[in-house]
Amino acid sequence: MRTAPTILHLDMDAFFAQAEQASKPSLRGKAVVVGGLGPRGVVATASYEARVFGVHSAMPMAQARRLAPNAAYLTPRGGFYRSISEQVMGLLRELSPLVEPLSLDEAFVDLEAGGAAWDSASARLAGERLRADIRAVTGLTGSVGLAASKMLAKIASEQAKPNGLVLIEPGTERALLAPMSVRTLPGIGPATGDHLRRAGITTVEEIVEAGEDELVRLLGKAHGHGVYAMALARDDRPVVAEREAKSVSVEDTYDVDIHDRLRIGMEVQRLADRCVRRLRGAGLSGRTIVLKVRRYDFSTLTRSETLRGPTDDVAVVREAAARLLEGVDTTGGVRLLGVGVSGLADYTQEDLFALAAQAEAEALEGAGVDDGAEGSEGEGDVPPGVRDAEVAERRWHPGHDVRHAEYGPGWVQGSGLGRVTVRFETPWSEPGRVRTFRVDDPDLEVGEPLPLVRPEVEPGAASVGGVCG
DSSP states (O other): OOSSOOEEEEEETTHHHHHHHHHOGGGTTSOEEEEOOSTTOBEEEEOHHHHTTTOOTTOBHHHHHHHOTTSEEEOOOHHHHHHHHHHHHHHHHHHOSOEEEEETTEEEEETTTTTSOSSHHHHHHHHHHHHHHHHHHHSOOEEEEEESSHHHHHHHHHHHOSSOEEEOOTTOHHHHHTTSBGGGSTTOOHHHHHHHHHTTOOBHHHHHHHOHHHHHHHHOHHHHHHHHHHHTTOOOOOOOSOOOOOEEEEEEEEEEEEOOHHHHHHHHHHHHHHHHHHHHHTTOEEEEEEEEEEETTSOEEEEEEEEEEEEOOHHHHHHHHHHHHHTSOOTTOEEEEEEEEEEEESSOOOOTTHHHHHHHHHHHHHTTOOOOOTTOTTOTTSOHHHHHHHHHHHTOOTTOEEEETTTEEEEEEEEETTEEEEEEOOTTSOOOEEEEEETTOTTEEEOOOOOSSOOOOOTTOOOOOOOOO
16 A cells, blocks of 8 residues: 555535536525436435435435425436536546546546655645636535545545545554444445444444454455455555446336336337437447346346447347347336447447338338437327427426526426426526526527536626526
């Protein structure tokens, strides 16, 4: 292990919720919950104000609403969060070539590899400078942990939350870890934690006292050795710059179980389209097509088919997914569907039956059969007359951006009964006014997210912003 705290762990504070608060002045300082809003939705992120009520990530949204009924509940804006993440990751790569992203809002950085730090003083300076740069560029805050290993740097960033920095001096690790819960160590989840608790082991110090042989007896050879080493603060895992993707997949959970076989098939086709778009966006192709089906009774089935060569052809993936679906019994209904591609490569191989599948898709389109394209998710079997009204209402997702011809940019507070309520404000304005429109108001359209930090306006140029008085 290193002799200097030159491994940095950054974790953005309540990332999705913080981004929403920063973009919506009326929500600053208030409880905000981001996630799926349907009956089966789960919490993706809760602001610190919402956590006071017991709301946390991965909690069923229905439970969150009971705990914090007055919170603002918003649907995620994935593209918006990714754009902020790219800015943050760019700042990290300015510090070092060795940056290991763990998610959109979390990453390890090897400061020593970039010459950004070599001792405690320089590491602290680099961490403080990073936090200031993130605030200046994105308007958001992140917590930083610094230590001589990845495990301890992550523990330090957790202690630093929110909006802080904690540095663990080399030589103090054992004393720091001793009183902590065994769940603090990587690889100890709820089940392993309960197993250790039943053996009378609840703290890291008690792991050390139990000894390596006892840990191996309790957890098995590989896991026992690993946990014991972590308890002794031994962690030599390097920061890995490139984490190779193993698969690309998309899935949807439905508010109401789908029973109609035609509808299920159209959903699978739509998911195949989305999966291929994501695959192509990453510049990849794959050989193995995977179908995931979770049935009404929560049983989950996975089926796969391996092609002759890697592909990123949507018709090929569609046809393979359809074949896989044929072998799945959906009697009783399904609550989740997913399509994925694995066996990834950075090249493609044309497949002959793609032409036939494409011709079939074009024939369906010419006959007026909707194939579940982007923008009509989950509505493939709805009669056209009904769909137009439903889509017009459903496109106004709570929290998403809109723009009005007269009032300028704003965001959706809610919609229903043919109406949509919008608050007109920008990240740089005062809290804005609320107005209600018909869902088909021609002056109201879907908008693009505005930057959280106001762009510099050149002298003489008009300022940007909506009417928020």
